[in-house]
Amino acid sequence: MTKIEIIMADVRAKIATVTYLPGTRLPSVRATAKHHGFSPSTVVEAYERLQTDGIIVSRPGAGFYVCDIIAPLSLAAIGPNLDRAVDPLWVSRQSLETTSEALKPGCGWLPPDWLYAEGMRRGLRYVAKADTSVISEYASPLGLLELRQLLTRRMAGLGIEAKPAQVILTESGTQSIDLIFRFLLMPGDTVVVDDPCYFNFHALLRAHRVNVVGVPYTPTGPDVDAFASVLNEHKPRLYITNAAIHNPTGATLAPATAYRVLQLAQAAGLYIIEDDIFADFETTPAPRLAALDGLSKVFYIGSFSKTLSASMRCGYIAAPNEWVEHLLDLKIATGFGGGQLAAAVVLSALTDSGYRKHMAALHTRLARARAQTVPRLTKLGIVPWLIPQAGMFLWCKLPDSRSAAALANHCLSKGVVLAPGNTFSQSKNAESFMRFNVAQANDAKIFEVLAQALN
Amino acid sequence: MTKIEIIMADVRAKIATVTYLPGTRLPSVRATAKHHGFSPSTVVEAYERLQTDGIIVSRPGAGFYVCDIIAPLSLAAIGPNLDRAVDPLWVSRQSLETTSEALKPGCGWLPPDWLYAEGMRRGLRYVAKADTSVISEYASPLGLLELRQLLTRRMAGLGIEAKPAQVILTESGTQSIDLIFRFLLMPGDTVVVDDPCYFNFHALLRAHRVNVVGVPYTPTGPDVDAFASVLNEHKPRLYITNAAIHNPTGATLAPATAYRVLQLAQAAGLYIIEDDIFADFETTPAPRLAALDGLSKVFYIGSFSKTLSASMRCGYIAAPNEWVEHLLDLKIATGFGGGQLAAAVVLSALTDSGYRKHMAALHTRLARARAQTVPRLTKLGIVPWLIPQAGMFLWCKLPDSRSAAALANHCLSKGVVLAPGNTFSQSKNAESFMRFNVAQANDAKIFEVLAQALN
Structure with a gap:
């Protein structure tokens, strides 16, 4: 500049x-x-x-x-004047814009052929034969009942008691969060995020013109003492976090942390959004805030874009009872009726007998990819902050406190898209961290480019 | 209360x-x-x-x-304390929630079997065989190139010069408008609407906490003198209107009105959203503001929910060049990547040789329904404000200045969903008007219920 x-x-x-x-x-x-x-x-x-x-x-x-x-x-003007390489929107757009030939170990999702494409194809063929009303008409305001019923059964398996009338279908996980933000937040409100957290939370919060405060994330969840002081000092309105597998660290919330976070939140009248888009990646279920809280101040959201398909947009919100009607009004005002087709295809794919088998195979495949990627990274001095139980992410420290942003910029010119640490960090304390996606890190060229850049 | x-x-x-x-x-x-x-x-x-x-x-x-x-x-609290029967959200929800058995002459869309379900079914089967990347992956930020190219060719036919790089695919027409509102408006800004106008504009503007000023709509477009005084007095930031066939009146913009509106808007630095979701219903094309303006201050939007299917969500924005990047950032922040499947199905259905034939048949079918409905209404003293050239709507005056809200409430209890005038009217000057959808008015029971209620 x-x-x-x-x-x-x-x-x-x-x-x-x-x-x-x-x-x-x-x-x-x-x-x-x-x-x-x-x-x-x-x-x-x-x-x-x-x-x-x-x-x-x-x-x-x-x-x-x-x-x-x-x-x-x-959005660029509203944020602090960031280095474009650690601007969350820049990283999203790099991943979304680059051609399929580019190598994307920084990408936040699986390669297309790791998703449940067969189930989606079957779902599309099945829905092609459905009643004309399914093909042509708006959905009801809440969305397809059978899918909402299935979701409540899945939630029940995680200890979350929700009635189908509390579940609202949306166009995506991000739209779910956006709808709740619109509903709960006013410009100038304060929101707590994990530091680090999923980078699009930063971009979305910026669009809502709110203040954001970070709480350091530990291997067992947010640092509870820091969380307590933030509530005390900043009087935030909302806390947004991941369930199951934390993005970017791959950490899992421990029961004792979950309990204390919820106690503090309840005492402060804080709302919570628990984003559970990685639920199906879990091998051992972690506690859910929505289960402990009974969907009283917790909004529980999810989507199918990480396991079924990112190409068919469908997400959901399980909301506290008293907010369902208000959220529906807002959903209609801002998007009118949803469609039925995406929900019908998703329902078909999820209830398809192949889905469990697909996910079991995916767990094995991810474990193998993790086991392969860790030594390739450590050989370069790139060390995982922890070895996650599940999921696709490795949050890694670069050797000699190298700048992740500089490394990402360099590697981009060689056709390798990375996700530098400060994109995820509210405090910008993750300058020498990098998030790797083990499912996108199979190509030896990635490690050659990294080795050259680090030399 | x-x-x-x-x-x-x-x-x-x-x-x-x-x-x-x-x-x-x-x-x-x-x-x-x-x-x-x-x-x-x-x-x-x-x-x-x-x-x-x-x-x-x-x-x-x-x-x-x-x-x-x-x-x-x-949203209910933000608005004026409306009679629920003329609350725009209430009318949307009645139409979306009622079962398919209810009669819905107040509904804003066609019955499911009037839409192009065959083309959608073919599109779904075709897409089920597509490359795995189409089945599984996010779309690029702008969305499927082939569909954007097709849209620019269709726009060119209306005199609108847009490059594919100016066309952004969205989840729906409403989402297109919402995205532009979020981009252009701040709470407290003033927006001009037609009086009457599509009722969901009111709900959406309410969600954006802006001031709304209405300009009376005439059979040839907005009242130009009133439009000029509103610009002068209220310094609005944006004007939102329909292209082609005005909702609810069925009126068409005359070239001279279009020219004067645009001149006034340009002199005042006003942005315009031109909502063209009824484009394919036209038999003789009306002028488009976006064509006259060259997409300089006009955002042109549309969707396929009124002709192809409301169940597969897909809309678009053709935006002034300098705002495309900003809108994309906002689209990613608030909805992340779009999907490819909806766009691929829509593209298949639109380019299918049957679509033109379907629309030609639909034009005839609507003309016949209009010719049948007008005398059935006039027999009850319900008189169309004008006979539209095309489309599904009839904007009608009730006999003896009867209250449309009271009539709607009464008929709802008899299983007939109506759309009372004040839902559409910023000034609430349409108390004894009612919008009828000729495609949803085939059942004799509707006219029996109306006749009883008016007696």
Whole structure:
């Protein structure tokens, strides 16, 4: 960034975060120059460019003012001025945009042929023969009853008591979270996240213009003492976390931690979103906050994009009883009726006798991939923070405290997409960490590129 | 509503709309009693119940204060205290929730067997055989290229020049609008709507906490003089309207109106969303604002839920070039990658040789249904405001200025779901109007129930 761009970004960010309201007079050229330690001519140039962009206006003799029509929401402008390589949106887009030839050990999902494509194909053929109403009509507001019933049975297996009338189908896990955020959060509210946590939580929270506070994640869950002080100091409204297998660390919540977190949350009147999209990867079930809490302040969400297919969008929310009607109103207002087809295909694939067999084989395949990948990484001095019980992730420390962002930038130019640690970290304390996906790390070229880069 | 409930709803609404911030001291019991003309004991009871609900707290000797943790977003609370029968969400939910046995002349879509179910079935079977990446993987951020290319060719036929890189696939038409709202609007902004307009615009705008101003709709488009004064007086940020066939009136935008609206909008720096979900119903194409404007300030959106299927969710946005990247960031943050399957099925159905034939037959079928329905309504004194050139809607005036809301409530108890006028009207000036869907008005029972109710 040039000095001019720094000033422009600063003004844009203050407008985007409503620090500067429409009509606000900008600080004088002299004051801004002094503040940044730049020359006045740099500030003048920046202000003039902002004027050309239609963001501020000059009133002769009176200075510069923020235009009445303010700039549209720019997620890039709202966030802190991040290095693009650790911007959560950048990492998502790298994974989504790169061609299938690119190697993606930083990717957050399985390769397509590891998912349950056969079950999806059968589901599509089955649904092609369904009643015309299934083919053509909107779903009911809650969505396909049979799928909601199946989900409550699966939840019951994890100790979560939910009635089908508490389960709302959505378009995806992310949409589930977004809907709850819209419902619970106002700009300026504070939200607690795990540090590190799934990077798209950061992007989504940014879109909601809320304050985010991180709590260090330990191998058994969030650091409970730090969690207690954050509740005490910041009075947050919501805590969002993963169930089952934590992203990016692969850690599992211990029962004692779950119990203490919930006690603290209840005492503080905190809402919790428990994101369980990795549920089916578990081999030994971990405790669920939603089970302990009885869906009183916990919203439990999930989707099928990590095991069945990411191409057919379908997720769900199990919500506290009293919020179901409000969430449905919001779902209809913002997306109108859902469809029936995605839910019908997902139901068919999940109830298909092959799904269990597929998941059992996947567990074995992931264990094998983990066992292969760990020594290949440690040989390069890249050391897992822990060896997860299940799932696809390895959260690793780079040798000699190397910069993960620099490594990711370098490897991208060689066709290898990585996921640098600070993308996941609210405190930016994960500079020399990297998340690897063992299911996407089979190609020897990945380790050659890493070895060259680390030399 | 009891008097106590009125006071409670009033306080809740003021909290929801941020008129009362957390920590705000409520007006005294005496002042509130005087303001509403109720007794002080009623106010005390209402405040105590709000305290029980955890919304306000009493500080002894100092009065009542809004709690620091404010109530979650309730769309019902944010809106004016509407008669539930003219609440837009109520009408959506009636149509979505009622069983297929109910008669739904108030419904906004075609009966399932009028849609292109055969093409959807073929599309599902075709996609079941596609590459595993199509079955399993996220789409690219913009979505399936072939569908975006097809959409630009269709737009070109309407004079809209868009490149495939300007077209973003979404989950639905409503999600397209919601994404643009999130991008362009801040709470407190002003948005112009047609009066009357599609009722879910009201619900969605309510979820965005913006001010809404209506402009009367005439048989050739919005009243241009009223539009000019609204721009002048309210400095709105956005205008949202239908292209092709206006919902609920069935009117069509005249070229001269389109030109003047666009001139006024450009002079005022107004953004426009042009919602073209009824495009394929047109027999003679009307002008498109996006064509005149060259996608400079106009966002053009659509979906396939009214012709192909509402059960497979897929919509799109053609956006001004400079906003595409920002919209994509927001799409990823709020919904992550889209899927490929819905787009692939839609592409297959649209390019299928049967689609044109299906639409031609549908045009004829709708014209016949319109010709049958008009005399059945006029016989009851229910008179169309205009006879539309195309589409499914008839916007009708009831005899003797009868209340459409009362009629709708009565008919609902007889199993007939209607769409009363004020649901669509920002000014609530459509009390004795009713929208009928000619495709859902074939059953003689509808007219019997109406005749009895009007007697």
